[in-house]
Amino acid sequence: MNNNRLIILFGIIPFFFSCNSTTKEEALIENDDSLVVEQAPKNEINLDGLREFSMAEYELNTTIFIPELYFTDEDDLPRFTPPEIIHNDGEARWEIKVPGNKYWHLVIEDMGEEGFGVEKELAEHEYQKVIFDFRYHEQTENTLLYSKILKSGNTTLDDKEIALLPNYHFYCARNINGSNVVFRSHEMGDFRKPTISKMMASALSAK
Secondary structure: OHHHHHHHHHHHHHHHHHHHHHHHHHHHHHHOHHHOOOOOOOOOOOOOOEEEEEOHHHOOOOEEEEEOOEEEOOOOOEEEOOOEEEOOOOOOEEEEEEOOEEEEEEEEEEOOOOOOOHHHHHHHHHHHOOOEEEEEEEEOOOEEEEEEEEOOOOOOOOHHHHHOOOOEEEEEEEEEOOEEEEEEEOOOOOEOHHHHHHHHHHHHHOO
16 A cells, blocks of 8 residues: 555656646746847837838938838839829929829928927918818827818817818928928828828938
């Protein structure tokens, strides 16, 4: 009888150490910093689906980000879809559109010595309130995210209803390479929030 107990006991001990060892190994894995996936900072700019594009050829010393779209050339090779740049020589305004993305319409203005900034933009909105209602969603020292809604009989839209409408716009004031530059959504456009978020990401990441 005693021999049977010893056999059972010796059979349990290796199993116990095996379980204990596994637990320790799992704990080491869970606490191994090299295996922990770091989460991106909340304020990191999302540039997924965008690529760099230099504006140097168009009299603007700035690199922006535009939608990364491709087409296949006559040799069956993938090529980047070039943007459409609307710019008159000598003027300090550029419009960037991207064939294949009808929603993208970014405006860049070189302000030179002229005053600029969010407060100035808000003052400009005051003159437009005869025609539009404005709803401001996010505001920082240099950026403004807002909705511009044509005045009508219905001015009681709540935030959820506004979020579904294509009436978002943004404004971003930057100093890039010594120049005061304003980025904005095209004044006459109608944009949904995902498009505005991408254009603002381009503006904030321009260099």
